[in-house]
Amino acid sequence: MIVELGHYTLVLALGLALVQSVVPIIGARIGHFGLMRLANQTSIMMALLISFSFGALTWAYVNSDFSVVNVWQNSHSLQPYLYKYSSVWGNHEGSLLLWVLFLAIFASLVSVFGKNLPPELKANVLSVQAWILVAFLLFILITSNPFERLANPPLEGNDLNPILQDVGLAIHPPLLYFGYVGLSVTFAFATAALISGRLDAAWARWVRPWTLIAWVFLTAGIAMGSYWAYYELGWGGWWFWDPVENASFMPWLAATALLHSALVMEKREALKIWTVLLAIVAFSMSLLGTFLVRSGVLTSVHAFATDPERGVFILAILVLFIGGSLALFALRAGVLKSGGLFAPISREGALVFNNLFLTSALATVLVGTLYPLLLEAVNGSKISVGAPFFNLTFGPLMMPLLLAVPFGPLLAWKRGDLLAALSRLYLAAGAALLAVIITLAFTTDAPVLAALVIGLAFWVMVGAFAEISVRTDIRKNGIAKAFARAFGLPGSLWGTAFAHFGLGVTLLGIVSVSVFETEVIQEMKIGDKATISGYQLTLKNISPRKASNYNEDIINFEVLAPGGEKFVMQPAKRIYTTRRMPTTESAINTSGFSQLYVSLGEISENNSLTVRMWWKPQVTLIWLGSLFMIFGGLLSLADRRLRVGAPKRAARASKVESEVTING
């Protein structure tokens, strides 16, 4: 019954979405406030209805109701409770329901927090969001209904794919989806601005926090997914340039660019048209990601079901929204007036530089991801585009950008002074130089390029705090006063510093692990020893263990660290009983920022097995850096100038401003 109610509320939500996609926008056209206000109620109602629907599906999973096809296919009564919950989105239908739920939540957030928005803008935004909702609700109800029933319910379910039964993967999709869908808000704002032809600083004030929220979640989702792939797949890699990874990385690149260009628009009223275009591109990348992952055109863990009908449907949504918004852009972009002249060397110039390189990099990733699909469609040849392609294209484009990162915040708006900025970066330059020299002196076989990139990482890390050090000026003010000043600095300034610092940290981790990693593959029996980077591993014994939905053989290693301390590592071979599917659980030991990683092959009859060991120096910095980026994003969000009340003041300010210009 609850399941049917969930289905019913989803249909009801579609009805409301249809109303909301037409009525408020007409209201905005004819200036009828009643019609415009309707969206406030419908968007909140929709969020509640879809929440109920999602709750109903979750209920079916938690209670192992195998009369529901979706539950039967992806769950098992003996699964731990965490995975009963995560199974809800560990499959095609459920994950789309989660997508739509977030979409509805974002729409309702706009209507709740948007009390101060100009009513026409708000009505248009909510209508555009309803268009997206209609498309995806139709998609779910027509091709991917999670509430379908089985006539003769089986007693037991098919279990969730074992490699998805992991804490990392339980939280990775919701984080990523929240980021993906968060970009729909910016998209709706951009489309609404194009429809009404009005775009002011208040608009940018609204767009930036929403982009920031989406960006924070995207960053978290991607980092989580990367760490999951690292420890769960047992290949020891943290990024494979797999199309599915690219699908999440492209919206991130676009959102990062948008974050920076919205800054220019908010502060200087420049780059308006470009910002609108980026907002469209960012959400288009989200849609493209959803298409690539959900349509089954790609071979991956994420391609749950290859159903041509679904692929065509998503493709239609993709073409409709991307094509439609770009056409609207082409028609209406001319209406938006751009202002705010600036010199090439200025804060604006630096942010344009950032956008230029980020979008070029985005374009190369896009080409690398889509080229195999295109080539196969054209002449049938099958190719794969992997790490070598992206190292040659994406890598070189990132270097000038990273070099420029510390300069950006030090340049003044309108007209900046490059030499003055450089003179404030002497500490960063010194740190970078020192890092290069130390790397070259203390490593024997490190390539010069690696040493340079390590220098670049320190340049970015130390340079990130240059603006704060200039503003507080410890030498002139003394420690106490400098501290007081530091606390008084706006949150967004600290946010920038931490996010840029995190970028440097991630870069340091990437170079370090790519260049200095060591690897040993060895066939081992009980009692055998292996040595890697000063660690000595002894295979002690193999102990079997039974868990609720799998059996495993735990391989016990005793490890002697170079410092003399001893610890145990326990990688395991598992067999999930329902699907008879084997998986390998690797073992990881962290010391400092580095990790010792042990993965296993199959156990042969004479109890010998292939053991693959890696020493991964500073590998955790890769994800630690992303935590700094997230922290930076949150600090920026907490900035009082960006708080919910703030847009009101901004709106008033811009009104005053425009009055002044009229009077002047």
Add this chain to the structure above:
Amino acid sequence: MTRKQKRLAGIGFIALVLAVAVGLVLVALRDEIVFFYSPTEIIQEQKAKSGQRFRLGGLVKSASVKKEGTTNSFVITDTNSEIEVSYTGILPDLFREGQGVVAEGVLNSSSVFIADSVLAKHDETYMPKEVADSLKKQGYWQQNPDEDSKSK
């Protein structure tokens, strides 16, 4: 510089960056992509020279898997032709005889495929798409004959 010259310099710089990006992509698309072939395409049609990097896909031939120390050897077949593969490392959990597999590496002078990565399917009902397609081409894939005849 006048405003016009400044603007031209700006546009010139943007054009330069874009040109570099395009150049990099073109070079990378020529040199850094990896083609996928079936054993038939290698043996009968000689699509790849020895030393050239490619992906080889097909089924793992029954009773062909041998292990010597950390080196695994097996035969990839598309039921028409077959190629011996040698791989040092850990085979994926779902690597099985008679099942689909994709290996990436180079063919050595004695026609053994030296793989540096081996991919198997992600779950027990799933066959790598490339393998399924190439088996269809050999007329072996019988799971869905209607679809097969339609696609031809």
